[in-house]
Amino acid sequence: MTGTHLGMPAFPEAAREAVRDGVLRANLRHATHTIRDKRARAVAELADWDRLRAAGKAVKDHTLRHLDRYLLQLEAAVTAAGGTVHWAADADEANRIVTGLVLATGEREVVKVKSMATQEIGLNEALEAAGIAAYETDLAELIVQLGHDRPSHILVPAIHRNRAEIRDIFRTEMGRWGRPAPEALGDDPRELAEAARLHLREKFLRAKVAVSGANFMVAETGTMVVLESEGNGRMCLTLPETLISVVGVEKVVPTFRDLEIFLQTLPRSSTAERMNPYTTMWTGLGPSRGADGDGPTAFHLVLLDNGRTDTLADEVGRQALRCIRCSACLNVCPVYERAGGHAYGSVYPGPIGAILSPQLRGTSSEIDASLPYASTLCGACYEVCPVAIDIPEVLLHLRERVAQGGPVTRDGIRVTLRPAHGHTAERAAMRAARLLLDHPGALRAGMRLLARARRLRPRRLPGPGRAWTDTRELPAVPAESFRDWWTRERGNPQ
Amino acid sequence: MRVALFVTCVNDALYPRTGIAVVRLLERLGVTVDFPAAQSCCGQPQYNTGYRHEAEPLMRRTAEAFAGYPYVVTPSGSCAAMIREHYPRMGRKAAGEGRGTSLAEAADSLAPRVYELSEFLVDVLGVTDVGAYFPHTVTYHPSCHGLRALGLGDRPRRLLAAVRGLELVELPGAEECCGFGGTFAVKNPDVSAAMGADKTGSAAATGAEVLCGADNSCLAHLEGLLRRAGTPLRAVHLAEILAATEEEPLS
Numbered sequence: 001m002t003g004t005h006l007g008m009p010a011f012p013e014a015a016r017e018a019v020r021d022g023v024l025r026a027n028l029r030h031a032t033h034t035i036r037d038k039r040a041r042a043v044a045e046l047a048d049w050d051r052l053r054a055a056g057k058a059v060k061d062h063t064l065r066h067l068d069r070y071l072l073q074l075e076a077a078v079t080a081a082g083g084t085v086h087w088a089a090d091a092d093e094a095n096r097i098v099t100g101l102v103l104a105t106g107e108r109e110v111v112k113v114k115s116m117a118t119q120e121i122g123l124n125e126a127l128e129a130a131g132i133a134a135y136e137t138d139l140a141e142l143i144v145q146l147g148h149d150r151p152s153h154i155l156v157p158a159i160h161r162n163r164a165e166i167r168d169i170f171r172t173e174m175g176r177w178g179r180p181a182p183e184a185l186g187d188d189p190r191e192l193a194e195a196a197r198l199h200l201r202e203k204f205l206r207a208k209v210a211v212s213g214a215n216f217m218v219a220e221t222g223t224m225v226v227l228e229s230e231g232n233g234r235m236c237l238t239l240p241e242t243l244i245s246v247v248g249v250e251k252v253v254p255t256f257r258d259l260e261i262f263l264q265t266l267p268r269s270s271t272a273e274r275m276n277p278y279t280t281m282w283t284g285l286g287p288s289r290g291a292d293g294d295g296p297t298a299f300h301l302v303l304l305d306n307g308r309t310d311t312l313a314d315e316v317g318r319q320a321l322r323c324i325r326c327s328a329c330l331n332v333c334p335v336y337e338r339a340g341g342h343a344y345g346s347v348y349p350g351p352i353g354a355i356l357s358p359q360l361r362g363t364s365s366e367i368d369a370s371l372p373y374a375s376t377l378c379g380a381c382y383e384v385c386p387v388a389i390d391i392p393e394v395l396l397h398l399r400e401r402v403a404q405g406g407p408v409t410r411d412g413i414r415v416t417l418r419p420a421h422g423h424t425a426e427r428a429a430m431r432a433a434r435l436l437l438d439h440p441g442a443l444r445a446g447m448r449l450l451a452r453a454r455r456l457r458p459r460r461l462p463g464p465g466r467a468w469t470d471t472r473e474l475p476a477v478p479a480e481s482f483r484d485w486w487t488r489e490r491g492n493p494q
Numbered sequence: 495m496r497v498a499l500f501v502t503c504v505n506d507a508l509y510p511r512t513g514i515a516v517v518r519l520l521e522r523l524g525v526t527v528d529f530p531a532a533q534s535c536c537g538q539p540q541y542n543t544g545y546r547h548e549a550e551p552l553m554r555r556t557a558e559a560f561a562g563y564p565y566v567v568t569p570s571g572s573c574a575a576m577i578r579e580h581y582p583r584m585g586r587k588a589a590g591e592g593r594g595t596s597l598a599e600a601a602d603s604l605a606p607r608v609y610e611l612s613e614f615l616v617d618v619l620g621v622t623d624v625g626a627y628f629p630h631t632v633t634y635h636p637s638c639h640g641l642r643a644l645g646l647g648d649r650p651r652r653l654l655a656a657v658r659g660l661e662l663v664e665l666p667g668a669e670e671c672c673g674f675g676g677t678f679a680v681k682n683p684d685v686s687a688a689m690g691a692d693k694t695g696s697a698a699a700t701g702a703e704v705l706c707g708a709d710n711s712c713l714a715h716l717e718g719l720l721r722r723a724g725t726p727l728r729a730v731h732l733a734e735i736l737a738a739t740e741e742e743p744l745s
Contacts, residue, residue, distance in 0.1 A: 011682065012681060012682045012683070012684070012685075015682060015684060015685050016684040019684045019685055019688045020684075025688075334670050334671045334673065334689050335682075335685055335689075338685045338688045338689060339685055372544075373677075373678065373681050373682065374682065375675070375678070376638070376671045376673060376674065376675025376676075376678045376686075376689075377542060377638070377675060377676075377678075378638035378642070378670075378671035378675070379638055379639075379641075379642035379643060380638075380642070380669075380670075380671070382642075383642060393583075396541070396542065396544070396580075399542070399543060399544030400544045400545075400546050401544075402544055403543060403544030403545055404544060404545060404546065404547060426543070427545070430539070430540050430543060430545045430548050431545075431548055433535075433539065433540070433548075434537075434540055434545075434548040434549075434551060434552060437503060437534045437535040437537075437552055438534060438551050438552060438555060440531065440532065440533070440534050443503075443534065447506070447507050450507070464680050465680070467679070467680045467681075467683035468679060468680060468683070468718070470683060470687075471683065471687040471690075471718075471719065471722065472687070472690075472715060472718030472719050472721075472722055473717070473718040473719075473721040473722050474718065475508045475509070475714045475717065475718065477508065478508065478509075478510050478511070480510060481506050481507055481510055482501050482505060482506045482510035482513035482514065483501075483506055483529075483531075485510050485513075485514060486513075486517075486529050490529070492531070493528075493529040493530065493531035
């Protein structure tokens with residue numbers, strides 16, 4: 001993955017800032033609670049939700065198990081439909097391919113439809129370095145781009161911004177990128193949307209090259225499927241002459257019929273809609289094949305690995321590749337609600353980010369080593385996941401990787417990771433606690449000592465315990481442990 | 495009926511009142527309670543922090559301590575979930591690492607015999623009215639492991655609703671985590687405290703006198719926040735309320 005976010009402080013430090021930002025917390029709370037409640041209602045409408053969820057999981061698991069076969073089938077189908085398939089092992093390779101394709105058209109600007117994959121590889125920055133301007137056309141992405149900001153949510157990248165902030169960004173920034181915002185722009189959603197529409201329309205009509213991602217790629221037909229709310233994506237897919245799509249290898253589904261499941265579960269899980277407003281399905285080229293003359297005359301599909309096949313090699317962690325990027329886990333997560341998306345230091349925030357990023361990027365950076373611990377393991381994310389990713393199970397698996405090390409696949413090679421740095425004291429404490437707990441006699445003696453010293457109980461603890469006593473009182477130490485009470489009342493236990 | 499009490503390390507050391515309440519409650523219902531002395535911690539702190547190998551000896555100890563008991567009752571949804579959900583996983587992993595099948599066998603043998611208190615009362619004993627008396631307004635926080643990993647459902651609330659004199663008020667956002675999360679409370683103290691403060695705030699706003707839960711770990715975190723903030727609301731374990739009677743009220 002891109003180095004953009006690496007060098008971020010570990011999650012606890014990044015989250016501390018967010019927790020103290022009252023406006024941010026209010027924005028996040030309002031947005032996540034609204035979508036959370038709506039999602040629950042939309043899901044409750046379907047009597048067969050559990051079966052759809054199981055079916056989605058089964059299709060994804062089957063596809064991942066035979067990924068090599070389905071990717072080759074996809075390549076053949078896309079090629080037969082007039083497209084060109086490119087394979088990218090990592091971010092650098094994908095960026096090189098896309099940059100080369102754009103430069104070959106002679107164009108120096110592209111329009112983009114919201115895509116997690118291109119954010120993951122840092123494509124906009126790579127294009128900029130090659131002298132190519134990339135314009136985001138999803139409303140929320142536009143807000144983020146104009147605000148020189150980073151997305152903080154998979155589906156609602158500007159979730160951390162309120163209306164007044166957006167108005168200010170539009171007023172000061174739009175004119176520097178194209179059509180300026182109206183002089184007296186207010187913060188009414190309709191006015192803001194209209195300003196964005198006029199600004200973007202100029203870009204759509206001018207652009208010769210578009211860059212997209214995809215929600216699904218159908219292996220049997222070579223069909224690209226893009227789900228969206230605003231129609232800007234459809235403009236990107238149909239107006240320009242050249243379309244370049246960067247798609248993670250895990251996005252493939254075997255048959256057209258499989259879409260039946262995901263076109264029900266994805267919209268309800270993500271935007272709490274029965275169906276998303278725009279579902280664009282695109283197979284191959286436009287004018288040369290279609291009667292209506294719509295669509296690009298050149299289509300390039302860049303299939304992106306970037307850590308995915310390494311993740312696939314891990315039998316617990318691979319379930320993260322089932323993710324359809326609906327963001328239900330973010331919206332339900334109480335940790336995300338307080339910390340915000342930026343604290344995760346990754347384009348994939350929230351619970352799914354906490355298990356995906358340390359697998360795609362490895363656990364060697366401070367931020368990646370802290371992500372598996374950015375959860376209380378409350379299980380709400382697993383409960384809402386439409387493809388039943390057991391996120392708590394993967395979090396525990398990755399915690400073990402960080403704390404104890406273990407086998408892992410990197411660039412296709414099986415290696416044994418050593419424990420991450422900075423866990424020496426914790427490991428010693430865990431070991432000491434285990435030794436004590438495994439010797440009930442010693443444990444009992446320790447409890448008695450504690451009971452005798454109970455009046456000396458400090459209000460503030462030193463070391464890691466300070467984190468507890470900074471905000472919370474310590475529990476009072478009882479005069480007698482349960483074990484001693486039992487012995488006094490009932491005699492020695494068996 | 496004879497059952498083994500798994501009191502949990504947190505209750506043993508810090509909340510003996512919870513264990514005592516379970517003993518009094520079960521004996522009042524005609525159950526004979528044993529306290530196997532070899533028991534210790536279930537290993538959850540180690541396991542949840544990523545130290546699976548340090549958790550294994552504690553898992554073996556726990557399985558051995560309760561061998562031979564058809565029912566093991568514990569007043570902690572979180573420790574029950576550790577044994578039921580994670581012990582079998584740990585056993586399979588140890589076997590997968592070529593360390594034999596004995597851990598897996600111990601785990602698979604213990605897991606189905608472990609009951610969280612409210613489960614044991616409702617499912618095994620078949621009671622919801624346990625003859626308790628507690629004349630106070632109570633709101634209930636269902637801790638995540640009990641709620642999601644064990645699927646306790648409304649069992650605790652049904653038990654509370656049957657207590658004479660008790661007025662049960664619903665806790666808004668009850669299903670949201672309180673922010674304890676084991677070592678999360680220490681590793682991510684700011685987020686943990688923010689979550690806890692929202693939880694105690696909702697609980698206080700119900701006007702209840704008592705915030706009830708079925709896990710002393712979550713309650714320790716919430717009680718710590720309540721006391722630091724000077725809120726009069728008390729955090730009390732479900733077992734203590736169910737054990738209280740007119741003759742022996744909760745002190």
